Amino acid sequence: MAFEPTCNIAGIVLGYTGKGSKTVLPAEARAKIDIRLVPDQTPGDILEKFLDHLRKHGFDDVEVRHEQGFLPSRTPVTDPYVTLARTVVTEVWGQEPVIHPGTGGAGPNYVFTGHLRVPCVVIPFAAADQANHALDESLDLRGFELGVATSAAMIRRLGAYWGLLSDGQG
Amino acid sequence: MAIFSDSHYHESGRPALILGLKGMLYLELTVRELAGDCHSMKAAALPGAAWRLVALLSMLKGEDGVVKIEKLLVNRSGTDYY
Incomplete structure (x- = not known):
């Protein structure tokens, strides 16, 4: 997949x-x-x-309209920012994250990895039964609260990593 | 770095990091056979857009689930992906 x-x-x-x-x-x-x-x-x-x-196959008379197109994207597992995200997520969630080198999904990551040449990490906050893109899409409260905490911790850690915040605590 | 949130964490409840996504080519295909719809008594003689579209779609993917578009699995430098 x-x-x-x-x-x-x-x-x-x-x-x-x-x-x-x-x-x-x-x-x-x-x-x-x-x-x-x-x-x-x-x-x-x-x-x-x-x-x-x-x-x-003889279908050259069929009209083909190009609706949308974008590039695939990969960030290496060995990237230091992946290690940083892994550490933060493990601290906030109390569990090691499952790391997906890629998924079946498509998205605009190539804008960051391809054009800006920076690593791109997706951290999901919704539950597996969220029914995304379907009726009654949901986000459970656990995911919402962990999402807020993860985002705050990532910003604090990046600030410390880049030396913007002297104590790393924000 | 860039961080964003999409998709879902692991089924077991464990968090996840997603490092890669696929690209996309999204197409609309239109088969036109007649100037307008007509009585199906004429199906004996006239071409049917529905059958033609079904034929087109069925040559995109085999019953084994493998995409049949030629060279889809050959990269731009001419070597197989797998």
Whole structure:
């Protein structure tokens, strides 16, 4: 899930889907797909490969609209800021964090790692049953309170690390 | 460094650090076969946009779950990822 590209059908719109029967031959059919990219893949390069695939199979008349594209991102496990975040999270939560080198999710981390060339660490505060992007998305109070404490501790620790605060206590 | 919060901590209740995310190519595909919808009695002779879209989608991924887009797993320098 974390290391391979995927191709997902996000939605299909076509034909008659109402109650009962309606004998119709639809003129048009539309689908939205998301292809998730792994390191060293770029949206432009994969779009070219996708269009080649359509051409080769006789679908070159299909209209392809590029809705969104962005790059994958990785921060090395050995980065000193990862060690710092790991220490802070362990102190605040009282448990060692599970470290994911990558997940199936996609996001704008490349703006920081690619353009600004700084490490990027995501620290999740919601529970596993949060139902993100679905109905009734939630954040439990434990996660909320630990989130506030983690953010404050990270800022204090970074301040001390950068020598902005003399005692490191804020 | 950059820090932000998204996604969820581990199912066991343990905290998590996420160091990498995937990129994205999001596309909308439109198949147009006729000027307008018509009676399905004509399906014997006229092309169906629905079937064509289904055919297109089914050649993107095999029944084994592996993406079939050619060279998707070959990187820009021409070597296989795995």
